[in-house]
Amino acid sequence: MRRLLPCAALAMASLWAGGSTAWESNTFADFIKGRFQGISLTRDGRLTLAPSLDTLASTGEAGIWSVISAPDGTIYFSTGHRGRVYQVKPGGQPTVVWASQQPEVFALALDSQGRLYAGTSPDGRIYRIEGGKATEFFNPRSKYIWGLAVGPDGAVYAATGDQGQVWRVTPEGRGSVWYETGQSHVTALAIDSNGRVLAGTEPNGILFRIEAKDKAFVLYDSSLPEIRSIVLAPDGSIFVAALGGALAQKQAQAAAAAATSQQPQGVVTSTITVTSDAQAGVDIKPKPEAAKPPAATGAETPPTPAPVDVTGVEKAALYRIAPDNMVETVWSSKEENVFDLILKDGDLVFSTDQRGRIYRLSQDLKATLLLETHESETTRLLPTAQGIVAATSNQAKLYRLSNQPIAKGTYESPVHDAGNVARWGRLEWRTDNSSGKMSFRTRAGNSARPDRTWSDWSEPVSDLAKALISSPNARYIQWQAEFQPVNGQSPLLDSVSVSYQPQNGRPVVRSVQVTPQWVASAQKTAAAAPQTPISYSITVTDSGDAGTATSSGTPTQNISRSGTPQLFIAWQADDPDGDKLIYSLWYRAEDEVTWKLLKSEIADNTYMQETEVFADGRYYFRVLASDRLANSPASAREGELVSQPVLIDQTPPTVTMGTPRVNGNQIEIDVDASDAHSPVRRGEFSFDGSAWKLMDAADGIADSKQERFIVRFNAISGEHSVVVRVFDSAGNPGLARLVLR
Incomplete structure (x- = not known):
């Protein structure tokens, strides 16, 4: 029995392809496909620890729709589907300052006197909140209030839907339509340095500059349907975020559904406690005598509607409109929708719906992935002196990005498909500095998505000399890197390489077809290549046969066929590894047992054979495909297919x-x-x-x-x-x- 073991090992070894290969990750495009937990991806394709992410509030609601800050550092934010407005004072705890009768508060604004304005939906009204009391400020008779902005003169401008109007409301609460856009929704609003209103719309993605009542100029007509955010730069440029999924319409539908399902409730006064753990959620406890709104559970709180996903089509873009009105696309994506953007230290910072990602776009237009919040969307961004504040949904949470790196981060690579079961080799990596600590793990499996059938993560490896992959042979593999700072310095990962040797897949012959044809006699010797079929004629003498010439009579003309019967044999074959194939063709008669080689070393998928070399009868043809040209003799594999029986009959009745x-x-x-x-x-x-x-x-x-x-x-x-x-x-x-x- 022991003597058979080496032979068995050799047989197993022969299944593996002749050459090894490597899966390398070393560019921004390579790394961006993975999952980031406390990890940033620099614009030149390096992984490093992300800024720490502190949780300011976790409300348990569906989403945060608007975030603004007061001069004293107080942050106000509004939520859905309970329609609440919160405030977070510096160093303080989040508290509810107002609970609307409507399920959504999409817009907030502050005037120069510190008065807070809130717009409700789907019964669009504007409320003014001051001194802890909310009063109705203006009713534009619109369903939705998508945005609010306060002008230099104290007038409040409102972006509304579903009639696509911009309203102007004086500080005394008298309002009028400032501009009719002709669109369904005005989804973004801003005031420029000259006091002009900038309004972005849906469904045609038009950016208007409203210079006076009923007077506007179209700055840009985007190819995407919705303008989502507008930011003004100090040099007079305008940055605009556009997305391609009619998000306003979907949020409107969700707001209407929430309003329908919401039970009547009174004003809720609440106290909020925050645990000492920075990552802990906010515990909202309505007083016993207040009517309790519906709980924000996964079953009762519908998720924020996402834009329509059309694969391969641009989903989002960032535009820069120069002071001379020239437009430049500075970033676009076919995978992610942009929800908000801000200017921070001269760079653009924007958020998306891809696991709540936050990017920074430098002035030379190179993007850095700052971090992932791991929420469905990062809906709003707010620059503050203490750092960037980020709001999210489907869990309404408020975060602050710190200037210090996180204590520990993990990057999980995308799954790599080796194409077949593979034997893993070494894991190698390269860093650009010696700061910080890194360790690596791998896991493998035979399903395209990691599940319970995959192996466990391997033991961590931090020494290149010992980085032999211990995961079992499988078709798919994934690696994970853990980062830890040392003395405040983060490691910087430049590239990772996984070496492996895939199992050599067996060629597959899909079909064999044998077709009789007639070809010209002059081409008889060129039997290895298919010839053009030709027609032929038959002439019969009065005696029924061609007689021989005699010396005493008129000679008889011999009439022969102008062609010869041929068998045109064609087949289809492929190799799972894409190896080049070479073929051999065999045949046997129905009453024979042994296959006879007809032709070997055939590079094409066709062969022409003279039928006359066969006697009448039924025959089988076998095509044998080999990948030996791309593999070593020990690892080469073959596949074959036998044709249906072919009747060869060359004798007339x-x-x-x-x-x-x-x-x-x-x-x-x-x-x-x-x-x-x-x-x-x-x-x-x-x-x-x-x-x-x-x-x-x-x-x-x-x-x-x-x-x-x-x-x-x-x-x-x-x-x-x-x-x-x-x-x-x-x-x-x-x-x-x-x-x-």
Whole structure:
């Protein structure tokens, strides 16, 4: 038994492909496909620890729609689907300052006197909150208030839907339509340095600059349907975020659904406690006498509607509109939707719906992934002196990005498909500095997505000399890197490489087809390549055969066929590894056991063979495909397929004509035809060289190897010639002639 083990090991080794390969990750495009937990991806494709993310509030609601800050550092934010407005004072705890009767508060604004304005939906009204009391400020008679902005003169501008109007409301609460956009929704609002209103719309993605009442100029007509955010730069440039999924319409539908399902409730006064753990959630406890709103559970709180996903089409873009109105696209994506953008230290910072990512776009237009919040969307961003504040949904949370790196971060690579079961080699990595600590793990499996069938993560490895991958042989693999700072310095990962040797897949022959053809006789010797089929004619002498020339009489011309029968053999085959294949072609007769080699070393997928080398009978053809040109002899593999039985019949039917008989005014002649190998299919006759006419089968159908046909024609005096022609299923013609006198 022991003597068999080396042979078994050799047999297993022969299954593996001849050459190893490597999966390398070293660019921004490579790393961005993975998952980031406390990890940033620099614009030049390096992984490092992300800024720490402190939780300021976790409300348990569906989402945070608007965030603003007061001069004293107080942060206000509004939520859905409970329609609350919160405040977070510096160093303090989040508290509810107002609870709306409507499920959504999409917009907030502050005036110069510190008065807070809130816009509700789907019964669009504007409220002014001051001194802890909220009063209705203005009712624009619109369903949705998407944005609020306060002008230099204290007037409040409101972006509304679903009539696409911009309203102007004086500090005294008197309002009028400032501009009719002709769109369904005004989804973004800003005031420029000259006091002009910038309004972005949906569904045509138009950016208006409203210079006075009923007077506007279109700054840009985007190819995307919705303008989501507008930011003004100090140099007069305007940065605009556009997305491609009609998010406003979907949020409107969700707001209407929430309003329908929401039970009547009174104003809720709440106290909020925050645990000492920075990551802990906010515990909202309504007083017992207040009507409790619906709980924000996964079953009762519908998720924030996401934009329509059209694969391969641009989903979002960032535009820069220069002071001279020239427009430049500074960033776009086919995978992510942009929700908000801000300017921070001269760079653009924007958020998306891809696991709540936050990016920074430098002035040279190179993007850095700052971090992932791991929420469905990061809906709003707010620059503050203490750092960037980020708001999220589907769990309404408020975070602050610190200037210090997180204590520990983990990056999880995308899953790599080796194409077949592979033997793993070494894991190698390269860093650009010696600061910090890094360790690596791997896991493998045979399902495209990691699940319970995958192996556990391997033990961590931090020494390159010991970085031999211990995960089991499988088709898919994934690696994970853990980062830890040392003395406040983060490690910087430049590239990772996984070496592996995939199992060599067996070639597959999909089909084999054998088709008879006729080709020109001059091409007879070129049997290895398919030739162009040609037609041919047959001429028969009056005696039925070609006689030899004599010295005393007129010589007889020999008429031969202008072509020769050929078998055109074609097949389809492929290799799972994409290896180049080479073929050999074999055959055997039905009554034979051993395969005979017809042709080897065939590079093409076709072969032409003279039929005359075969005797009549049924044959099988076998195509053997090999990938030995791309693999070592020990690892090369073969695949084969045998054709259906092919009948080769080169002998025409035997045809005999009986004695003519008179039947009324017609002459009838019986024609008997027999064939040794294939059924007789059709009979024809020609009277005095006229066109061929079909003969009737005596039993009504020509379907056997022996058939009788009947020739019928009107009786005519004199000498006449009748020629009959009978075909078998292989197309071979048998002929006979009878002279009537």
